[in-house]
Amino acid sequence: MTDAADRQAIDETHDARRTSWVPGADGHPDFPVQNLPYGIFSPQDGAARAGVAIGDQILDLAAVAAMLPPDVVPACGGNRLNALFALPRALRVTLRRRLSDLLSDEQYRAAVEPALHPADDCELHLPAMIGDYTDFYVGIHHATNVGTLFRPDNPLLPNYKHVPIGYHGRASSIRPSGVPVVRPVGQHKAPDAAEPAFGPSQRLDYELELGVWIGAGNALGTTIPIASAADHIAGFCLLNDWSARDFQAWEYQPLGPFLAKNFQTTISPWVVTAEALAPFRCAQPARPAGDPRPLPYLWDEVDQAGGALALELEVSLLTGAMRAAGLAPHRLSRGPASNMYWTVAQMVAHHASGGCNLNPGDLLGTGTISAPDREGFGSLLEITRGGSDPVALPNGETRRFVEDGDEILLSARARKDGYAQIGFGSCRAVVLPAVGG
Amino acid sequence: MTDAADRQAIDETHDARRTSWVPGADGHPDFPVQNLPYGIFSPQDGAARAGVAIGDQILDLAAVAAMLPPDVVPACGGNRLNALFALPRALRVTLRRRLSDLLSDEQYRAAVEPALHPADDCELHLPAMIGDYTDFYVGIHHATNVGTLFRPDNPLLPNYKHVPIGYHGRASSIRPSGVPVVRPVGQHKAPDAAEPAFGPSQRLDYELELGVWIGAGNALGTTIPIASAADHIAGFCLLNDWSARDFQAWEYQPLGPFLAKNFQTTISPWVVTAEALAPFRCAQPARPAGDPRPLPYLWDEVDQAGGALALELEVSLLTGAMRAAGLAPHRLSRGPASNMYWTVAQMVAHHASGGCNLNPGDLLGTGTISAPDREGFGSLLEITRGGSDPVALPNGETRRFVEDGDEILLSARARKDGYAQIGFGSCRAVVLPAVGG
Numbered sequence: 001m002t003d004a005a006d007r008q009a010i011d012e013t014h015d016a017r018r019t020s021w022v023p024g025a026d027g028h029p030d031f032p033v034q035n036l037p038y039g040i041f042s043p044q045d046g047a048a049r050a051g052v053a054i055g056d057q058i059l060d061l062a063a064v065a066a067m068l069p070p071d072v073v074p075a076c077g078g079n080r081l082n083a084l085f086a087l088p089r090a091l092r093v094t095l096r097r098r099l100s101d102l103l104s105d106e107q108y109r110a111a112v113e114p115a116l117h118p119a120d121d122c123e124l125h126l127p128a129m130i131g132d133y134t135d136f137y138v139g140i141h142h143a144t145n146v147g148t149l150f151r152p153d154n155p156l157l158p159n160y161k162h163v164p165i166g167y168h169g170r171a172s173s174i175r176p177s178g179v180p181v182v183r184p185v186g187q188h189k190a191p192d193a194a195e196p197a198f199g200p201s202q203r204l205d206y207e208l209e210l211g212v213w214i215g216a217g218n219a220l221g222t223t224i225p226i227a228s229a230a231d232h233i234a235g236f237c238l239l240n241d242w243s244a245r246d247f248q249a250w251e252y253q254p255l256g257p258f259l260a261k262n263f264q265t266t267i268s269p270w271v272v273t274a275e276a277l278a279p280f281r282c283a284q285p286a287r288p289a290g291d292p293r294p295l296p297y298l299w300d301e302v303d304q305a306g307g308a309l310a311l312e313l314e315v316s317l318l319t320g321a322m323r324a325a326g327l328a329p330h331r332l333s334r335g336p337a338s339n340m341y342w343t344v345a346q347m348v349a350h351h352a353s354g355g356c357n358l359n360p361g362d363l364l365g366t367g368t369i370s371a372p373d374r375e376g377f378g379s380l381l382e383i384t385r386g387g388s389d390p391v392a393l394p395n396g397e398t399r400r401f402v403e404d405g406d407e408i409l410l411s412a413r414a415r416k417d418g419y420a421q422i423g424f425g426s427c428r429a430v431v432l433p434a435v436g437g
Numbered sequence: 438m439t440d441a442a443d444r445q446a447i448d449e450t451h452d453a454r455r456t457s458w459v460p461g462a463d464g465h466p467d468f469p470v471q472n473l474p475y476g477i478f479s480p481q482d483g484a485a486r487a488g489v490a491i492g493d494q495i496l497d498l499a500a501v502a503a504m505l506p507p508d509v510v511p512a513c514g515g516n517r518l519n520a521l522f523a524l525p526r527a528l529r530v531t532l533r534r535r536l537s538d539l540l541s542d543e544q545y546r547a548a549v550e551p552a553l554h555p556a557d558d559c560e561l562h563l564p565a566m567i568g569d570y571t572d573f574y575v576g577i578h579h580a581t582n583v584g585t586l587f588r589p590d591n592p593l594l595p596n597y598k599h600v601p602i603g604y605h606g607r608a609s610s611i612r613p614s615g616v617p618v619v620r621p622v623g624q625h626k627a628p629d630a631a632e633p634a635f636g637p638s639q640r641l642d643y644e645l646e647l648g649v650w651i652g653a654g655n656a657l658g659t660t661i662p663i664a665s666a667a668d669h670i671a672g673f674c675l676l677n678d679w680s681a682r683d684f685q686a687w688e689y690q691p692l693g694p695f696l697a698k699n700f701q702t703t704i705s706p707w708v709v710t711a712e713a714l715a716p717f718r719c720a721q722p723a724r725p726a727g728d729p730r731p732l733p734y735l736w737d738e739v740d741q742a743g744g745a746l747a748l749e750l751e752v753s754l755l756t757g758a759m760r761a762a763g764l765a766p767h768r769l770s771r772g773p774a775s776n777m778y779w780t781v782a783q784m785v786a787h788h789a790s791g792g793c794n795l796n797p798g799d800l801l802g803t804g805t806i807s808a809p810d811r812e813g814f815g816s817l818l819e820i821t822r823g824g825s826d827p828v829a830l831p832n833g834e835t836r837r838f839v840e841d842g843d844e845i846l847l848s849a850r851a852r853k854d855g856y857a858q859i860g861f862g863s864c865r866a867v868v869l870p871a872v873g874g
Contacts, residue, residue: 258571
């Protein structure tokens with residue numbers, strides 16, 4: 001398939017006039033027929049398998065294999081999406097186009113409808129075997145806000161505008177939306193304490209991030225040029241990088257966060273594909289005058305012109321008392337995903353620039369995405385200024401950090417005139433008391 | 438099996454009078470019948486499989502499955518040792534005892550000898566699917582030496598003697614001994630340069646470490662108490678944490694090393710089991726007077742009395758010119774593994790203390806193990822004082838850092854009166870020029 005045909009196939013699947021015969025799909029806030037995210041689900045009493053979200057239903061991919069392009073069928077089997085992520089972009093586009101037709105055109109309804117499962121009856125799993133997880137730090141307002149708290153004289157370090165700062169995270173403790181988070185215990189030392197202590201975190205926080213699923217990888221010792229980096233991105237999810245701020249402050253020097261971040265990471269289980277987000281790409285915000293021009297291996301005009309994502313991100317909180325009173329979650333923040341100093345293509349190109357091999361199913365986090373103003377801060381550390389300025393909730397409660405029984409909910413929606421809105425689905429987890437705490 | 442029977446079975450397999458019918462095994466510097474490390478190998482034109490090193494031969498485990506304890510046979514199949522690592526300690530001891538008998542007693546020779554392959558004809562692979570790799574920093578003399586270079590006024594940070602400092606590393610780029618390392622390219626900025634540059638590392642270094650293979654893991658949200666941490670350790674290897682010092686200095690703040698360390702990590706492919714090393718456990722060196730007593734979750738009298746390893750570690754260098762002249766590698770350093778401030782049990786207990794789940798086949802690095810004196814420094818950064826004091830080699834060459842064509846060789850040997858010496862085998866890799874460099 002040529003690039004031009006690729007683009008046309010993507011455009012047709014985005015046509016806002018395209019409707020689905022699946023009841024409730026048209027106008028669904030997250031999963032109209034224009035989205036078609038992939039995931040791994042198990043129906044009641046059934047084995048885990050690959051599926052596509054459509055409205056409030058899930059299409060079982062293996063059950064419609066006979067109607068899919070033969071080249072993609074092997075990648076749609078099994079209980080992990082790694083092989084699907086690794087498909088060449090042209091095949092991913094072909095599969096998307098076919099799924100769009102199957103779910104739009106009434107002529108396929110009789111054959112396809114038996115392969116649908118109500119999402120409410122299904123369990124969702126991690127979409128892929130995550131070989132390695134890397135977390136970046138590209139939210140410049142977050143970096144500035146946190147830097148101000150930890151290093152008032154020197155909030156943004158000299159390397160920030162030259163290097164997409166990142167570090168390796170823990171893959172084993174990544175869990176899908178809905179799995180509760182047990183409050184971690186650990187070492188912490190208050191600045192005025194004589195000795196460290198060990199106990200449940202007193203400064204448990206969330207971090208609002210996007211996750212990036214790697215598609216085709218690169219061999220060890222080779223690189224991924226910035227101009228082709230976008231081809232290595234299979235899709236996106238929401239990511240909550242749970243953080244124990246008290247542990248972090250005590251342990252992070254000189255080698256970075258460790259136990260403060262590895263007790264659990266929550267992701268949304270649906271993989272919103274790069275193809276689904278194609279209409280919502282936008283120009284990377286212009287660098288402020290005086291900012292350095294990135295080195296050539298990080299600079300690509302096409303990426304600058306369309307490598308950012310027009311997504312609106314939100315964080316909400318539902319406390320135990322709010323839940324008991326039947327109240328709705330309270331929005332803590334809202335802001336655009338464009339508050340990233342580096343694009344995801346720059347993250348990928350930088351990661352592989354020294355020869356490190358990326359693999360299909362690797363996960364990258366963007367780092368916390370904050371807006372410049374408090375209404376768009378992506379963590380409680382920033383919203384409450386390190387706990388000194390509590391948030392007042394509508395029911396009279398206040399929060400400095402996350403308390404037991406609190407549920408944190410992240411959401412992402414893409415909107416653009418002339419296009420159907422698409423979303424990322426649920427990324428939520430409730431905090432349970434520490435074991436023995 | 439009772440603990441007492443366990444210990445007896447381990448002791449008998451260590452009897453220095455025990456000999457093997459395998460020619461060359463008795464007195465082998467690494468692999469006499471008292472060692473019996475596991476690995477994954479492929480014979481010429483054969484598939485990868487599990488094996489045991491004995492002298493200069495490799496025993497194919499699957500080929501002698503009929504003679505092994507039935508409970509362990511499933512874990513000995515396949516091309517990864519993860520299931521073998523996960524076996525309960527009692528079964529690991531039973532397997533070791535049986536293998537020791539099979540390779541010692543002449544009555545088994547006719548049946549077992551056909552399952553031997555000359556090691557020189559075999560390829561060795563990574564022994565396990567490494568889910569997550571974590572690198573610690575427990576070599577206190579290394580931490581002090583490096584701290585002095587980076588922070589002369591504050592070499593050892595206040596948390597060092599309270600927290601076993603660690604951080605997550607890259608699993609995908611770990612390779613077995615023998616795989617060449619391509620010199621990485623990357624961003625670096627000399628302190629006196631106005632802007633960063635991008636190119637081949639000018640300060641490529643090795644780091645001498647031990648690797649620790651995790652056996653039985655823990656579930657997310659649970660911990661591994663210090664008293665049982667040793668039961669979660671399947672074995673050990675050598676680990677060279679290749680490091681680009683110029684990239685590291687520029688990128689590591691505030692979140693730790695990233696591209697400076699993830700381009701490749703070399704490990705020795707044989708897993709020297711915790712059971713094989715049992716006679717070589719020794720007391721953890723006493724903490725200097727005035728050092729803080731660790732928090733209770735890190736403190737166990739049994740671990741302090743026998744949780745350290747009496748191993749002698751060495752690093753050697755073979756330059757391209759030395760190789761061409763037929764010279765032997767030149768030893769750069771030698772020192773004991775007991776220069777670790779924290780034991781491996783403390784590393785494991787700390788890692789899981791916040792609920793992070795470890796899995797069979799996870800790999801921990803100790804961090805660079807340096808002795809207090811220059812003869813025992815575990816990296817060129819320390820030996821050459823950041824490149825300012827070059828090493829003179831016997832053939833007239835000098836080295837500040839690792840050059841193209843250089844091969845770095847690590848070794849570890851356990852010796853104790855009354856016991857046969859055992860070793861870790863080869864951990865070596867040659868450095869190739871940067872791509873396009």
